[in-house]
Amino acid sequence: MFFVNNVYGGREPYRVQPIERDRSKDDRPRQQFQDEDEEETRENFLKASKKLYKKKSVVTIAEIMSKKLVELEEGLSLKEAWERIKGHKIKHFPLVNSEGKLLGMLTEGEILRELQEGGKKTLKELVSEHTLCADPETEVSEAIQVFTDHSIEAVPVVDAKEKVVGILTQNELLQTMIKMTHIFPK
Numbered sequence: 001m002f003f004v005n006n007v008y009g010g011r012e013p014y015r016v017q018p019i020e021r022d023r024s025k026d027d028r029p030r031q032q033f034q035d036e037d038e039e040e041t042r043e044n045f046l047k048a049s050k051k052l053y054k055k056k057s058v059v060t061i062a063e064i065m066s067k068k069l070v071e072l073e074e075g076l077s078l079k080e081a082w083e084r085i086k087g088h089k090i091k092h093f094p095l096v097n098s099e100g101k102l103l104g105m106l107t108e109g110e111i112l113r114e115l116q117e118g119g120k121k122t123l124k125e126l127v128s129e130h131t132l133c134a135d136p137e138t139e140v141s142e143a144i145q146v147f148t149d150h151s152i153e154a155v156p157v158v159d160a161k162e163k164v165v166g167i168l169t170q171n172e173l174l175q176t177m178i179k180m181t182h183i184f185p186k
Contacts, residue, residue, distance in 0.1 A: 002138060002146055005102050005131045005158065061143055062136035064176045065157045065166035071096050074103055078119040081111055092154040094164040095127050101162040104131045105154065133158045134168060140176055147173060 070088055072081050072095050085093055085108055093111075095103045104127025114121055134143060134155050146152070147170060157166040 002134050005133045059140045061134050061138045061157055061168050064172045065168045067166045074124050078115050081123055092167055094156050095123050102156055102158055102164050104128055105156055
């Protein structure tokens with residue numbers, strides 16, 4: 001599930017519109033297993049479960065997110081923040097309060113631009129009041145839809161305690177799509 005994190009401590013759900021299927025076109029007869037006894041039905045169920053487990057068709061954000069984080073505390077000055085982030089290959093940084101809860105996201109470019117303009121704003125003033133976040137158990141298919149709909153580069157992955165546990169970027173999504181579609185051999 002995606003949600004919008006409010007700087008003031010609120011958490012508003014963000015829902016992706018479900019795809020409506022025309023059920024009237026699906027009038028195929030359903031398989032009946034009335035001829036099977038209970039043991040046979042159980043055996044068939046176990047075989048099907050093993051097949052699905054091996055196939056693993058659902059991938060969650062927790063499985064693909066980057067856990068390498070460089071968090072910025074809200075009390076840092078712009079210069080201190082720049083010193084902390086320069087030299088990292090990471091480009092998106094969660095801003096957290098003293099309790100470690102997410103306040104928003106900053107990019108390297110935003111910090112550098114503000115420094116070049118005189119650096120009068122605080123880090124908290126640079127972040128948006130509302131930040132789109134993802135729950136670790138969100139399915140990758142939902143993430144792809146949200147990234148596409150909003151043309152975003154990264155979202156923080158936040159647990160139930162509002163702590164940042166990772167970041168999901170376009171790069172991780174692209175790498176996952178390549179692996180899932182077998183575009184390139186392993």
